[in-house]
Amino acid sequence: MEDKRAKILDVAVEEFASHGYKAASTNRICEVAGVSKGLIFHYFGSKEKLYTAAVTYSVDLVMEEVSMDDMPRGNFVEGAIWSTKQKLAFSHRHPAVFKLMMQSFANPPEALAERMTAYFKEMMAVQTVFVNQMLDGLTLRADVAREDASDVIQSLFEYITRLVTVYLQKNPDATMEDMQPLIDKFMRMIVIAERGMVEQKQT
Template structure:
């Protein structure tokens, strides 16, 4: 399949799944929106379940490249930069609502037959969190008596709490807007700031 055609199919599928959900999504509509035949879609993806899975993978890959977590610089003014990056994520979700809605859908209410796969995918993504937390800790000028392993566990627990609260809210209120998620981010930042208070050499 031509790359441009494959791209068109995935973009159309992401929109259809995001707006209607897996059960109500129409492969006929996806084909029409992509300018492709339904037969071509099933020739390459086999079935609707596989098309959903590939759409999620595409949306996640696009999101990771756009946000480029590995290039985040936390060397100075950690909390301000962390706040800025959280806002950057929200802005991305606002600019790409279909991607955001599909990813939320995949992780909070996936098709029954894909529950295990989506669960493993979510766990794989969470494995990136300890690396990011280590980057945070390494950027801090900590006092000599601070146990960095304990601090890592504390900061990771904050992320787990923030993530679980936000995801639980999204499960119950899938129509939640980006702005309505901002309080969860503010709470997460406040928890981090409180835990770091007094641990850095320059703290008063």
């Protein structure tokens, strides 16, 4: 039975990613998954809950395949580049999963907007773990407090998240490659945060 539930989720991800929440059809999901509508509602209860489960499934897949345990330590820029490359590779392996995640993040269904916002807010806690892991591998200047460094990096993540959200709202079918200019901008800002922006005068 778990195989059927997994099959329903796989098909639901494709359906929601291709057609959006409102136009997605549970009848099509039934047909492609080879199950009855009754079985879908037995597992998930409603279209809303199926959508939420599909998004959760997508995020869990990212967390499973992009492990922060393999991230290089000791250089924040290298770590950020590594993370971006991993997400890019993931988007190629699972285009529908990536698309659904981006849609649900930037353009959640009106009926589920509050729930999706709360869910992704929880997921942003992973970002804090990433920042702290990177800071653990760095030697900060004696006059830089770790808390202040963490706040600066977190602010950069929040800023780029807002830019990506606006971009996806205007370009709902954007791919990871389409967002490369924003990624490049983020990388340049990370370099500034790590190395400073003012040329030090030689004394």
